[in-house]
Amino acid sequence: SKPSTKAIDELSVAIGTSPGSKRSRNEDRTVVAEISGDGDVRYKVAIVCDGVGGSEMGDFAATLAVAAFLGGLLTAPVRRQLDNLLAELVHFADDTVRSELRGKGTTTMSVLIAAENGDLAAANVGDSRIFSWAAGQRLEQVSIDDTMENEFRHLPVKDPSVLDAKGLRGTLSQ
Secondary structure, three states, rough: OOOOOEEEEEOEEEEEEEEOOOOOOOOOEEEEEEEOOOOOOEEEEEEEEEEEEEEEHHHHHHHHHHHHHHHHHOOOOOOHHHHHHHHHHHHHHHHHHHHHHOOOOOOEEEEEEEEOOEEEEEEOOOOOOOOEOOOOOEEEEEOOOOOOHHHHHHOOOOOOHHHHHOOOOEEEEE
């Protein structure tokens, strides 16, 4: 019910979560883990799923998305190209949430995955953010929020005030 952060020194990561200013219940689900998949391929994974408040089962959607992603990773075919594997796992998590909850719960997802060979891939759906940080340096956002403002930047429209007129500023696009 309150903001919290946790450093996991063994994996050189930190993770933070907050219920935000509008709700007392925190619908965030976070996982940082080292996982051995099929064929003993090892991955390091960091996931944040933020259940969308206002949906009936945002917290359950976040839990289900994390579980589906990790379950898919555990059974993924050996030696897959990491960016392709990540895309498939994000789609699998989305399909699982849609199938199980039938629109009653939604979640954002930010995920970072590293393979033992040094490959690294990240994905972001929604407005949970991925940051990079090193000691003595500033925190740097490396993901792009899926908001109407960011989508609008790629359209050949000259007047972005239409977002305000339609009440779309700050809304998620996915």
